[in-house]
Amino acid sequence: MNQSQEEDVQKLIRLKRHESPPPEYFENFLEEFQTRQRGELLKQSSFGLFRDRVATWYREQGSVKWVAGAGAAYAGVMAAVFMWPSGNPTKMDDPNMKPASYQPNKGTPLPTVDFPKIENSGSSSTTLREF
Amino acid sequence: MSSISATESDEELVRLAQDGDTRAFDQLVVKYSPRLYGLVYHMTSHKEDTNDLMQDIFAKAYRSLKRFRGKSSFYTWIYAIGTNMTLNFLKKRKRRATWSLDDVDSGIQNDEAVVDIGHASNPRHQSDINALQKKLNESMQALSDDHRAVVAMFDIQGLPHAEISQILSVSEGTVRSRLFYAHQQLRGHLEEFLR
Numbered sequence: 001m002n003q004s005q006e007e008d009v010q011k012l013i014r015l016k017r018h019e020s021p022p023p024e025y026f027e028n029f030l031e032e033f034q035t036r037q038r039g040e041l042l043k044q045s046s047f048g049l050f051r052d053r054v055a056t057w058y059r060e061q062g063s064v065k066w067v068a069g070a071g072a073a074y075a076g077v078m079a080a081v082f083m084w085p086s087g088n089p090t091k092m093d094d095p096n097m098k099p100a101s102y103q104p105n106k107g108t109p110l111p112t113v114d115f116p117k118i119e120n121s122g123s124s125s126t127t128l129r130e131f
Numbered sequence: 132m133s134s135i136s137a138t139e140s141d142e143e144l145v146r147l148a149q150d151g152d153t154r155a156f157d158q159l160v161v162k163y164s165p166r167l168y169g170l171v172y173h174m175t176s177h178k179e180d181t182n183d184l185m186q187d188i189f190a191k192a193y194r195s196l197k198r199f200r201g202k203s204s205f206y207t208w209i210y211a212i213g214t215n216m217t218l219n220f221l222k223k224r225k226r227r228a229t230w231s232l233d234d235v236d237s238g239i240q241n242d243e244a245v246v247d248i249g250h251a252s253n254p255r256h257q258s259d260i261n262a263l264q265k266k267l268n269e270s271m272q273a274l275s276d277d278h279r280a281v282v283a284m285f286d287i288q289g290l291p292h293a294e295i296s297q298i299l300s301v302s303e304g305t306v307r308s309r310l311f312y313a314h315q316q317l318r319g320h321l322e323e324f325l326r
Contacts, residue, residue, distance in 0.1 A: 001315055008325045009314045013286040026164050056197050
């Protein structure tokens, strides 16, 4: 394709410049943009605003931010180490709570098992064992 | 609060907007929305998508404004945001692409290229501006997203190669080569309208 042919193509493609929305479109566009922007600001939670401010502040720092970041990470790790629950049992604060224990029902006799007599050298008595 | 004049420079408007002056940012929206509209519209080929993307582009620019250091012009910066967002959108969209011919204003009748076609020997061309417009749209649609972006910026919007290379973060050689291949492809589609 020579230069003149390329220019002919360009000339035709340039016709697309005439595709444009009516002028009032851009006035409405700005209004729509402002409404949306305000809506977004209202929707943003206070935590979100705080997070944005912190992020902006952080971005604005120079090389200091890496030192600050490392410091914050170190502080986070140390806090986690010290605040991690130890192996000690927790105290029961509720006075009505008692430790669980086995309370056999004394009204019902426990089943008994007869074991065959075992001849022991030291003793001749029969042992009845309860379970 | 300081008053903003219409002749305020971009640098000043950006500085005011960075300090939280929303009216300054509004001025930038007013100034750049028509040009940005052209870029996005010729890349997406869809009015509603263009409108939605324009809203998203300016919203993102507003959120990112604090990070703008002024190494490039505001125009280049917002064009880069617009181009990247539109290219990402097009990657996701792979569906309809309808042009709105009713958007064509009367200026096209007097355009040098149309007048040339009108004087061409083939009488079919004289009465068929709509057919030409349709063919132009189809030809643009046939291009890849990257090629369409450079055609929209260079041929339709008249941006220089250097600026396009900055916006797209590619070399000027890449811009020229994309344009060359795009023009070749377009020539194939528009043969009947070329003398």
